[in-house]
Amino acid sequence: MTRTLNDLPTPVLILDRSRLLANVARMQARAKQLGVTLRPHLKTAKSVMVAELAVGKSGPITVSTLAEAEYFAKAGFRDITYAVPMAPQKLDQVGALIKSGVDLKFITDHPAVAQAAAEAGQRLGVTFRALIKIDCGLGRAGIAPDSDILLPLAQKLSGALSQPGVELAGVLTHAGHSYGATSLAEIERIAEDERVAVVQAATRLRAAGFACPIVSVGSTPTALFAKDLTGVTEMRPGNFVFFDLFQQGLGTCAMQDIAVSVLATVVSHHPARNHVLIDAGGLALSKDTGANRNVPGTGYGRVCRPNEALPLDGMNVHDVHQEHGLLGGPDAPKVDFAAHPPGSRLRVLPNHSCMTGAMYDRYYVTDGGSEIIAEWDRVNGW
Incomplete structure (x- = not known):
């Protein structure tokens, strides 16, 4: 039996599939143009169907909660980044997902978390993969790309010096302050700051002998208006699948x-x-x-x-x-x-x-x- 909007109890959430498909196609084209992998942040949609339209049935994707990670893992997604700083108490839950075959990476900017991950990895018999969070100007989390902490933290995450159980997967940043921009030109500038910060951190790590395969940036405004992502491997916009009145007012x-x-x-x-x-x-x-x-x-x-x-x-x-x-x-x-x-x-x-x-x-x-x-x-x- 055909149902219409008039048949639904309210309030309910309505999704226009044609607009979703157009938004996804726009961001897929941007990733291709910029030469990076699209790893959409599913914190906006939190839906398997939306994820499959964006990147297919296995990933790569980004999540903001471990409930999301488990939900997408059950649906067959295997390449997942948990892009909220790791709490040591959650390592067992992450370890269980890794044991189930999920390449689940987490982020941190703190040596104590790196130490806890190394010890938990030994205890659980898994190797955690961690990304160092870099601050590119938002001022919420992460360390500066020129921070004195960067190399010692990488050492703790490298699996060396009696620290098995964890390895360094790369660096990640998020230009959330792009949402405070007052013009598209300012978004372009912030996008370049975002790129420079994370590439500088990756360059320092590689010069010190650390592998840094993942160089990750994010935010819908900077993904749409970055002019160049040289040195970056992936981008993680999320809001683009749906957009909203804030994005419309921002001009994206x-x-x-x-x-x-x-x-x-x-x-x-x-x-x-x-x-x-x-x-x-x-x-x-x-x-x-x-x-x-x-x-x-x-x-x-x-x-x-x-x-x-x-x-x-x-x-x-x-x-x-x-x-x-x-x-x-x-x-x-x-x-x-x-x-x-x-x-x-x-x-x-x-x-x-x-x-x-x-x-x-x-x-x-x-x-x-x-x-x-x-x-x-x-x-x-x-």
Whole structure:
């Protein structure tokens, strides 16, 4: 039996497959143009079906949780990078995945973690593969490429000097500060800083006699606007599969490229307050308001009719409570209440698709129309 958007309980997460395919093709072409491997970061999609469209059925992929690593491993993915600094208590879980045949690499920037990995590898009878996290300007994690810690840390991860159980797989960085850029020219500059930092670290390691096969960069903005990735082996963008209002405001995508949205139902009108009430609030949409930095007034998301790509003027989500979303508001143009009666459906484009997706266990997939052509699962938690 054919189902449509009108048949779904709300709020639910809608995925436009045609937009997803176009976004994936765009990034695949960029990786080919730049001469690097695409290792997409699945922290955005958390879905086997999306991963298979991006890189096939075995990888390479990037994940942000070990729950994701286990989920993708069960689906047959064998080349996985866990791109969050390793906690020593998680090494047994990583070891079990390695024993099952997964080439699971982790990252660290701390000698104590390297020591713990060496000892755990000996105890478990596995060889962990670790990437050194390099800071290229974000200032969140990682060491500077010219840090005095780099070579001693590599020594601890090299499997030498009575340290079996772990080996150095390479270096990795992430230019997350590209999201704070104010122009495409600035994104290009940050992309070059990202490349220079990680290549400098790899060059130092190789000059000291360490193998450094993987030189990894990431972020959707820098992947799309880097002019050159000489010396880099792979890139790890993630948000590109879906995009969102933040990316649109940054200039990395068009409104029509945003592939996910939240389907909601109108539940009431409040003409005196000039707002329509929907059943999608802070949990369904997230409370990420970062898109307002580039486009003030975006609120908690922009609102479309179910089968239209572009948002309605003046119908942004101006406020949210846990299960309530308020459209319009005192500063918006007068709402056409007759156009949105209780029971009618609307779609909300997300400010940050990674955050918005976190509350949902599946995607209801369309090809741009109202018919539901598939349901794709996704993994949540840690």
